[in-house]
Amino acid sequence: RVAADAVAERLGDLPLALAQAAATAYNEDWTLAQYLSRLDRYSSAQVIYAVPGDSYAINVSKALRMAVDLALSRLKERPRDTARRQLGALAVLAQSGVPTRWLDPQMEGDKAGEDGNADKAGKGRRARDVAVKEAHRALTTLLNTSVVQQSANGGMTMLHRLQAQVLRENWNEDEHAEAFGAAADLLNRVKVDSLPRKNADGR
Numbered sequence: 215r216v217a218a219d220a221v222a223e224r225l226g227d228l229p230l231a232l233a234q235a236a237a238t239a240y241n242e243d244w245t246l247a248q249y250l251s252r253l254d255r256y257s258s259a260q261v262i263y264a265v266p267g268d269s270y271a272i273n274v275s276k277a278l279r280m281a282v283d284l285a286l287s288r289l290k291e292r293p294r295d296t297a298r299r300q301l302g303a304l305a306v307l308a309q310s311g312v313p314t315r316w317l318d319p320q321m322e323g324d325k326a327g328e329d330g331n332a333d334k335a336g337k338g339r340r341a342r343d344v345a346v347k348e349a350h351r352a353l354t355t356l357l358n359t360s361v362v363q364q365s366a367n368g369g370m371t372m373l374h375r376l377q378a379q380v381l382r383e384n385w386n387e388d389e390h391a392e393a394f395g396a397a398a399d400l401l402n403r404v405k406v407d408s409l410p411r412k413n414a415d416g417r
Contacts, residue, residue, distance in 0.1 A: 217246035224250065224273045230374050231274045234281040237360035242284060256280045263383050278380045285359035289352060296345075297352035302393025303400045304362060304373035305381045311372025314364060316400055318371075320350040 225231040239249040253276060262279055264272040282301065286294050300317050315321040353371070356362045364371050373381075385393065 217250065220250055221246050224253070224271075225277055226271050226274060228274055228376075230376055231277045234360050235277055237358075238277075238281050238284055241288070241359055253277060253280060256283075261384075274376075275380045275384070278377050279384060281359065282361055282377075282381065285356055285361045288355055288359070293348045293352045293355070296348045297356055299392065299396035299399075300349075300352055300356065301361070301373065301381065302389070302395075303397040304371070305378040306393055306397045307400075309372065309375050309378070311365070311370040312400070314353075314369055314371045316404060318350050318353045319346045 221235055222232060225235060235246075235249060238244075239246055242249075242252075244252065253273070256276060260276070260279065262272060262276045264275055286297055289297055303317075304312065353362070357364065357371075361377070362371055362373050382390075382393075
């Protein structure tokens with residue numbers, strides 16, 4: 215109880231930060247006292263900037279950034295790169311989120327390999343299968359660690375406004391370029407013909 219009170223005080227009772235602190239402690243099998251100790255150690259090893267224009271303590275920024283770093287560390291190299299790009303795209307796109315199928319093609323079903331050349335189709339299918347599995351694994355990890363959230367039906371995936379702002383404010387030039395590149399790549403892969411269209415009366 216004492217450790218829980220200390221975590222709440224350190225994070226200003228902010229629900230998002232508390233949820234990520236709890237998820238981080240659970241996933242890393244830490245007690246709350248150990249979480250505080252790790253947060254202090256992380257603070258001394260990282261340069262974290264407080265979110266400008268908000269009253270949140272710098273500890274909140276540290277907690278949110280640490281949650282992201284630990285979530286990414288749970289993945290192997292290629293899925294980790296995919297998860298980082300997913301986060302980058304979410305951080306610069308609409309706060310309301312994007313359709314989950316844009317991030318996780320597994321939701322669209324498997325249409326790979328539809329090619330007249332069997333060998334070419336087979337190779338393309340295998341490469342796509344690997345990419346689809348990596349995207350699904352990456353997004354699942356981000357969800358299970360409470361870094362990203364989904365709508366009730368799972369159709370939309372979003373990044374909390376504050377989480378996105380913490381990431382943007384702490385990116386270096388390479389991370390900034392990678393995030394905007396990931397967002398552009400995501401939008402370029404959207405099948406425009408599959409998007410819902412409004413009727414003539416605007417519905």
